[in-house]
Amino acid sequence: MQVDTSKRLILYARDEFGGGHSKTAEGVIRFGKSPIVAVVDRQHAGKTAKEVCGAGENIPIVATIEEAAKLGGEAMLLGCAFVGGRMPEAWRQDILKALDLKMDVINGLHDFLVEDEEFLASAKRNGKQLIDLRKPPDNMPIANGRARALDAMTVLAVGSDISIGKMTLAIELDRLATRRGYKSGFVATGQTGIMIAGSGVPLDRVIGDFMAGVIEELVLEAAPGLDMLFVEGQGSVYHPGYSGVTMSLVHGAAPEVMIMCHKAGRDSTEGKGEFPLPDLNEMIRMYEQIAGIVRPAKVVGVCINTSKLSESEARKVVDQAAQLTGLPATDPVRFGADNLMDALEVVFKSRKTTAVQAK
């Protein structure tokens, strides 16, 4: 999946911007290359993006698609995702409106725009594109551990739950590695990551048998010439709805090292508390065991999402995580990820030494 990141975007968030469902919109604001001219959200109209989500500076929030189009939007990104990725019926009129206002529509949901006759007809009539980010790749191989022996050091963010910052961490680490002079890359495995990176594979849309295979392929394509490769995490083995996707990602990417991601205060997976989470050390052991089936991989750091906490509470929670696990811990959004990058550098340098000695 390839996306043209040069087009001016409007981010459609309806009444969801800044809430738990707008992570695609927020991810693109924080990390995307695309220029953004407006966010569409009726509840927050009149404010700026920064006032609502803490990023995006002066990007205006407007109430209607018409206003956003006037600001120069060339493509409308559907910037929310719900459990299971289905499309709310209420969006239909707004999508048709965007097409009539001569904008492409970019969609990250499981329901494809191109499979809808009304959308198709409108796009054709208006000469505009429908881009479904979750369209799976055509080439679908079976995984076979081919990503186990790369020159690049593959790093995968794994997590206690969904929506806790695995993608954010991978992007931050990729940037940090580049700043420290490494040849670094980011591999997107979900619709937001693809929108940000401009390419990738929507793993959760791939058929079961081929999930690990497409990730393996993606990693093999991205790795040549790189020192470090950061793979966007997905789901959690602790969430029964998504554990299969996570398993495939761990086995397809065959990471050399992992970072454990968790959200402060979340003691069960998203939902009604049906699935209590064990402590950090047990989760780390579980991921190391599972990953070890394909390739021995250690968790070398912990990432805690402290977005709901005050600065001092956040510091405390991060320190506790470090103490409990004996690993460097941080909230990368709040405190940066330098300590995690330090830990990754240690691994990277030790393997280089080993390689030199072996010669």
Place this chain on the structure above:
Amino acid sequence: MQVDTSKRLILYARDEFGGGHSKTAEGVIRFGKSPIVAVVDRQHAGKTAKEVCGAGENIPIVATIEEAAKLGGEAMLLGCAFVGGRMPEAWRQDILKALDLKMDVINGLHDFLVEDEEFLASAKRNGKQLIDLRKPPDNMPIANGRARALDAMTVLAVGSDISIGKMTLAIELDRLATRRGYKSGFVATGQTGIMIAGSGVPLDRVIGDFMAGVIEELVLEAAPGLDMLFVEGQGSVYHPGYSGVTMSLVHGAAPEVMIMCHKAGRDSTEGKGEFPLPDLNEMIRMYEQIAGIVRPAKVVGVCINTSKLSESEARKVVDQAAQLTGLPATDPVRFGADNLMDALEVVFKSRKTTAVQAK
């Protein structure tokens, strides 16, 4: 997915019957309800099914589809599956021939017949059906552990690898439970199982996000009124190509007990030996840990596929497995599964006692 099991079948195995790829054909011969009039295989033409695969009694093997059609075939089942489930191009002419001979064609591969214009046109012209067993269900929910609290005791066969007899075991146990007077059911999760049971879900064809959800749904639908429910296993957490499917199945079905399946002599997963298997006890621990995320579930027995061994070697290997694990072990095809059913009955009766005491 529903299949009419009253139609007379011919089993298309081309040159593969009795080999490693014909497990669909053999499964239907061993366990299916459908009447079978012939197997089509050029290499074994002239023999009977029993001579080649040890089951099926006098079902004749013929060289051509024409001969099979003359024996009264109403539908042709594509009876082989290859890694990844893609269709060999050489089958095309034979499928068209079957349609011209007025037979439906039933297909368990990932490549769908109904998506092929030539097949579609021929089926329409001949007034025959194309049945793709791997067509996923329309209703695709996200799993949420709803199968954790059923009155029926759910039993899942898990395994060290693919193609080692997980389905066979589940079907044998279902029959045995019925013979012992229990209300028992079998839930099919793969194309062969669906062909045998007449319904089920092709799990490996379902999109990642919904795999566990469709299994949960299937189990919830099948369980009411039953004492025991046997769920067809899929893949293995030790095979990187299929571990995600297996994970979803374990978390979606949320079994109460598991049986560990292994093939004698297989010390690495199918392929070139890239993925060595740990010993039985370690594999059992791994499955118990993974299952435990959703629902605590013990492995209560071991199933060893000894098809490659002599009778005395088989006995020895089964005994060793029992000794190593401290659990009842058997090869159900060779020695029956009474000892596994005994172990399941112990669990079933103890939970009944507990339930009565609780009242």
